[in-house]
Amino acid sequence: MELTVLGCGDAFGSGGRNHTSFLIVEKNEGVLLDCGASTLIRLKHEGITLDSISTIVISHFHGDHFGGIPFFLISSLFENPRTAALTIVGPEGVRRRVLELQEAMYAGTAEKLEDLDLRFVEYSQGESTILGDKVIKAWQVEHSPPSMPHGIRLEWNGKRIAFSGDTSWSENLIPLSNGTDLFICECNFQNEVSFGHLSYSELLEKQSEFDTKSLWLTHMADEVFEASDFVLNRLEDGQKISI
Numbered sequence: 001m002e003l004t005v006l007g008c009g010d011a012f013g014s015g016g017r018n019h020t021s022f023l024i025v026e027k028n029e030g031v032l033l034d035c036g037a038s039t040l041i042r043l044k045h046e047g048i049t050l051d052s053i054s055t056i057v058i059s060h061f062h063g064d065h066f067g068g069i070p071f072f073l074i075s076s077l078f079e080n081p082r083t084a085a086l087t088i089v090g091p092e093g094v095r096r097r098v099l100e101l102q103e104a105m106y107a108g109t110a111e112k113l114e115d116l117d118l119r120f121v122e123y124s125q126g127e128s129t130i131l132g133d134k135v136i137k138a139w140q141v142e143h144s145p146p147s148m149p150h151g152i153r154l155e156w157n158g159k160r161i162a163f164s165g166d167t168s169w170s171e172n173l174i175p176l177s178n179g180t181d182l183f184i185c186e187c188n189f190q191n192e193v194s195f196g197h198l199s200y201s202e203l204l205e206k207q208s209e210f211d212t213k214s215l216w217l218t219h220m221a222d223e224v225f226e227a228s229d230f231v232l233n234r235l236e237d238g239q240k241i242s243i
């Protein structure tokens with residue numbers, strides 16, 4: 001199993017880094033954790049065909065995390081007509097939110113999505129959502145409430161990969177990280193303590209509470225990405241991690 005970082009930037013594209021998306025591939029099948037606005041571009045950069053992606057799991061309804069879905073879907077409708085099934089998993093209301101976004105960005109295309117084998121699945125706090133050989137679990141985290149923020153975990157072929165989503169410190173990050181082979185945690189700031197995001201100084205204090213084999217940071221402003229004397233792992237766009 002391999003994870004490719006399609007984007008580990010913040011909402012502002014700091015440092016030219018792309019919006020959040022992580023591609024996990026096992027035996028030629030791909031799962032996206034988040035699909036920020038730049039995701040289609042990054043998939044093409046990596047030479048990934050969209051048909052190989054079976055599932056998109058969304059952490060919350062902000063554009064740097066799900067704004068890439070309409071681009072993914074218009075490519076699937078018009079550029080390379082898709083026949084493979086696609087499942088989009090997200091918080092309550094995921095179908096309505098995606099269709100509203102689709103129609104806002106490409107008016108008249110939401111109804112054409114009926115041509116695709118497209119399925120929407122809602123996850124619930126702390127519960128397992130089973131999709132064939134995959135289990136998705138989600139925990140509520142602390143970010144803008146209207147975006148319905150969650151940390152998300154994928155269990156697939158004996159591996160566990162979790163992503164915090166966007167959040168300030170939440171006790172739910174501890175069960176989210178439980179038994180993970182890889183835990184990707186947001187770290188927007190160096191020292192600033194604020195609602196909705198984490199800082200490096202907070203994570204230095206809290207990281208021992210995580211139960212993971214490998215902790216990596218994402219969603220970094222420049223002050224985090226460029227900091228020296230840094231002891232935690234920082235992701236980079238294009239990076240590949242074997243799991």
Ligand SMILES: [Zn+2]
Nearest residue numbers: 010011064166
């Ligand atoms: Zn974000």
